[in-house]
Amino acid sequence: MKSSSSRYALLDELRGLDLISMMLYHGMWDAVYLFGVVVPWYSAGQGRLWQQSICWVFILLSGFCLPLGHHPLKRGAAVFGAGALVTAVTLLFMPEDVVWFGVLTLLGSAMLLTGLVQKWLQKIPPAVGLAVSLILFALTYHTMDGYWGLGPLRWALPQGLYANYLTAYLGFYPVSFYSSDYFPLLPWLFLFWAGYYLHPLVGRKRMEPLRRSVCPPLGWLGRHSLVLYLLHQPVIFGVLTLVFTVPQLL
DSSP: OOOGGGSOHHHHHHHHHHHHHHHHHHHHHHHHHTSOOOOHHHHSHHHHHHHHHHHHHHHHHHHHHGGGSSOHHHHHHHHHHHHHHHHHHHHHHOGGGOOSSOHHHHHHHHHHHHHHHHHHHTTSOHHHHHHHHHHHHHHHTTGGGTEEEETTEEEEOOGGGOOSHHHHHHTOOOTTOOOSSOOOHHHHHHHHHHHHHHHHHHOHHHHGGGGSOSOHHHHHHHHTHHHHHHHHHHHHHHHHHHHHHHHHHO
C-alpha cells in the first residue's frame, strides 16, 4: 500500500465526493422506486443529469488513476469479482431489481482489457488517444438506443446485434433485458480510455498540486470506495425500511 504522502490526495477526495453523490442518488432511487415516494424532478431530466454526472466522473477518474497502480489485471479481477457479487446478491434477494453488468463489472472489465492491451495503447500518443477515445465515446453513446452517430448523422444498427445477455454485456441488449444498474462496454469503455490517456497528457509534474489534501474524510472515503460501494446499498435499504415501516407498526 502506498503511504499517504505518496498518494494524490485530491484524487482520493474527488472520488470520495463522487461516492457521496452516488450514495445520495441511490438513496433517492430506493425511496422513489422501492418505497413509492413521489419526487417529480428525480424521475425527469434532473435525475438523469445527476446520474450521468456521477458515472462520468467515476469512470473518467478510474481510467485516469489506472496508471498509478502496478497491477491492472489483479485490480481488474478484484473489481470484476465485486461486480459479480453485486449481481449474485441482487439476483438472490432482489430479483425484480437485479443488477446485470453494473458499474463495477464495467470498471473491472475495462481494467482487465486495458491491462491486456496496454503495450499497444501506450504506443498511441496521449493527445491522439484522448481525442479518438472521446470521439468513439460520442459516436457509440446511443448504442443502447439502436444507433451510432453524432447529432443528425445517425447509423441504425442491425437489430440482430441485440440478441442475448452476451450482447447486452457489449451494449446491445434484447427487449427482454432489464438491469437496475447497467453500464455496458459500449460506450463506457471509451470514456475509461479517455481518462487513461488524460493521465500522461497531464503528466506527473503538473499533478504534484494534487498531493495536497483539502478534506481528509473525503480522502478516506475515496481510498475505501470499493468496500463502501458494496456496503452502501444494503445500509441505505435497511435505513429506509426502518423509516417507512416502523411508524406503521407504532
